[in-house]
Amino acid sequence: DVKVTQSSRYLVKRTGEKVFLECVQDMDHENMFWYRQDPGLGLRLIYFSYDVKMKEKGDIPEGYSVSREKKERFSLILESASTNQTSMYLCASGGEAGLPYEQYFGPGTRLTVT
């Protein structure tokens, strides 16, 4: 079974703190994604990566950055957390670029910024 793990299920941070969300997949997938999920808005893509050290902006990249130093690991960074970044964050991974693959999701990290 594909497994996507996220470093924390619940996280509480203060405004202005730097926040790291880690995601690891064990299926050698080329593609990895970070979404945020908010009620009534569905899933919105923050960043994605098609290869090591490669990153592309999604629909809502402002206030976020990412890092992919190894194929299996994709990190989301909030440089200076703000209250409007309180949300559920979901990481996903998928197969080869150029193919219509499904994405496999981690359990999510519920981040609260106070």
Added chain:
Amino acid sequence: AQSVTQLDSQVPVFEEAPVELRCNYSSSVSVYLFWYVQYPNQGLQLLLKYLSGSTLVKGINGFEAEFNKSQTSFHLRKPSVHISDTAEYFCAVSDLRDGANNLFFGTGTRLTVIP
């Protein structure tokens, strides 16, 4: 870019009754469609997918969906729901035409099964 519309944000249904969750997408030359389910406090799990071939697709837990190209729809159905089907359901479309394989998600439909 693709867009996905899930017209019903909430659908209450009695146990053992049939259910249909609606999904419409914006038109594209080639399109690949997915339904995901999210149980409380969990990530998303794939229910079924349409890539090509038969327009009627069967998934896990007794769900099925029908791809209708002329109506640009991919509605999800189950003939008899169980309490355990209470969850949020997301329709998604993957568009290869824009050079990427990203999934575009609808805003979700919360299915509540009433005993």
